[in-house]
Amino acid sequence: MDWYLAVLKNYAGFSGRARRKEYWMFALISFVISLVLSIIGGLIGTDFLSYIYTVAILVPALAVGVRRLHDTGRSGWWLLIALVPLVGAIVLIVFLASEGKPETNQYGVNPKLAPQGI
Template structure:
């Protein structure tokens, strides 16, 4: 849960790098919350909670995706490749790839930085 909250605290932080664990833990918690809100919405007859949540986490989701791509040495503009079917598969491969061990133009390796507890 700390990974999820750390992404939300860095709401619109598009600079720097994000570890795989940070990205995928955020994605997992985000997915679970969206499912729960969808179920609640179905029970009360409206999906407004689900859509408000999706709108609220849109910018943090983009920001952590950009930082994750930075960790692999790619520009955040690679997120746009997901607009195609094959591009979405390629993007998942990029997001699941090991980050660069050495510092790159986006900053130092986040694995070597002390983790917030």
């Protein structure tokens, strides 16, 4: 949960780098929250809660995705490859799951070496 909250605290931080753990823990917790809200919405007969949550986490989700791509040495614009049907999503998942560059790159120092406070 600390990783999820750390992403929310850095709400619109598109600069820097994000570790794999930060990205994937955010994705997992967001998925679980969305699933729970969908079930609750199904029980009460509305999807309003899911829509509100999706809009609320859109910017932090994009920001952590961009920072994750920065960690692999790629530009955040690579997120747009997901718009290519089927192949784009697979390529993006491979990029997001790849090991980050161990050395300092143009986007900052290796987040594994930087103090996290988590």
